[in-house]
Amino acid sequence: MINLTSRQSEIFEFIKKEIEINGYPPTRSEIAKVFGFKSPNAAEDHLKALKKKGVLNIVSGASRGISIVKEDLGIPVIGLVSAGGPILAQENIEKRIPSSQNILSHGVDFYLRVKGDSMIEAGILENDLIAVNKKTQIKKGSIVIARINDEVTVKTLKSISSDLVVLQPENSNYSNIEVNPKTEDLSFEGTCVGLLRDFS
Amino acid sequence: MINLTSRQSEIFEFIKKEIEINGYPPTRSEIAKVFGFKSPNAAEDHLKALKKKGVLNIVSGASRGISIVKEDLGIPVIGLVSAGGPILAQENIEKRIPSSQNILSHGVDFYLRVKGDSMIEAGILENDLIAVNKKTQIKKGSIVIARINDEVTVKTLKSISSDLVVLQPENSNYSNIEVNPKTEDLSFEGTCVGLLRDFS
DNA sequence: ATCATAACTGTAATTATATACAGTATTTAA
DNA sequence: TTAAATACTGTATATAATTACAGTTATGAT
Numbered sequence A, B: 001m002i003n004l005t006s007r008q009s010e011i012f013e014f015i016k017k018e019i020e021i022n023g024y025p026p027t028r029s030e031i032a033k034v035f036g037f038k039s040p041n042a043a044e045d046h047l048k049a050l051k052k053k054g055v056l057n058i059v060s061g062a063s064r065g066i067s068i069v070k071e072d073l074g075i076p077v078i079g080l081v082s083a084g085g086p087i088l089a090q091e092n093i094e095k096r097i098p099s100s101q102n103i104l105s106h107g108v109d110f111y112l113r114v115k116g117d118s119m120i121e122a123g124i125l126e127n128d129l130i131a132v133n134k135k136t137q138i139k140k141g142s143i144v145i146a147r148i149n150d151e152v153t154v155k156t157l158k159s160i161s162s163d164l165v166v167l168q169p170e171n172s173n174y175s176n177i178e179v180n181p182k183t184e185d186l187s188f189e190g191t192c193v194g195l196l197r198d199f200s
Numbered sequence C: 001a002t003c004a005t006a007a008c009t010g011t012a013a014t015t016a017t018a019t020a021c022a023g024t025a026t027t028t029a030a
Numbered sequence D: 001t002t003a004a005a006t007a008c009t010g011t012a013t014a015t016a017a018t019t020a021c022a023g024t025t026a027t028g029a030t
Helices: A006-022 A028-035 A040-052 B006-022 B028-035 B040-052
Strands: A056-058 A066-068 A075-078 A093-097 A110-113 A129-133 A143-148 A151-160 A165-168 A177-179 A186-198 B056-058 B066-068 B075-078 B093-097 B110-113 B129-133 B143-148 B151-160 B165-168 B177-179 B186-198
Touching (some): A006 A028, A006 A040, A006 A066, A028 A040, A040 A056, A129 A143, A143 A165, B006 B040, B006 B066, B028 B040, B040 B056
Parallel strands (some): A075 A110
Antiparallel strands (some): A056 A066, A075 A093, A110 A129, A129 A186, A143 A151, A165 A177, A186 B186, B056 B066, B075 B093, B110 B129, B129 B186, B143 B151, B143 B186, B151 B165
């Protein structure tokens, strides 16, 4: 989306809010009134700009013929992660879940389908969907999505220092994974902020 | 909601669809055109009837001033279940999650907050939200929400016959619960169709 | 220095829309 | 059986709304 000016954002947000509240979009005059414009044409100009920038659809001739262009593809669900590319690469996306359907309190950047049983003692089973937030601060004790030499894994972060990172599976049959970030390729894709299991 | 006539339902569904598709409601003339009315007043009459029956809001004077009355309170989240009443009693409802936010593929009648650790080996932890469907056929092997003498419990249904129901915790520290439905008060509130965990 | 964009005022005309009133015919509930 | 509700036709009109055209002022980019 092309960047909107701050004024255009205000107008855009107002239109979205009106649709949310009233169930239908505002007219030019209603916009003008709220923003103190003395002419409905000021609103018209804004609508044209917003249309040009691709965030609104306007049906000519129709009263209140304004609609929001939704570019929201939804939150991607990542199945198998193919080697050598970013986790969010198109080929990894199994499906998308509309972000309007997000129940979790945290922001969810993507869902990752769990493979294996290494986390069963934390109540994370095979095929569960883990909700991942990319920006949450990685810290000791949290369940992290790590990438070690192109392998994606979900583990509890046990300790972290400049030359040793310890990742702990939550399954007594597995041992801790110790990684030296100086010699191995280690990155964190995000933190687990939720879990979704669908019995189907 | 008062029952709509079949014609009124058609009109109502059309209006909902139009809002979904266009982002704004239809005019009287648009309704009339689609249904083949020769007068926009036929649509006007229908709108008045739908308003009277409480399924539409109409803002007088506003073009396309039609909105859907939403009676959807959302899917209830049940916390502690107080004794002696139905599980869905008002006092048990912790909050509601808009049903539009339901990610799970099955119908979810309510969410139940899990107390205790009796199901941890099935990956169901304390404070998880279990998605419950009331109508799914109760069958051996599924995780059921049972009510024994006014106590609500989540367990795996191990076996079921007319004089013995065995409920199995998924935690080796607990033993099976055996109930005789003839002498004890046993009912099934539903089946677990999903799980939601929010790390917050 | 000039041009495009942004953010408006002001006027005005065409058309889109709501909605009242007067009917008709059929069906449904008291 | 009688009134109310349903489901329309047909006409008409006030007003709601879009939207073009002609300007002004300010700002940032080429």
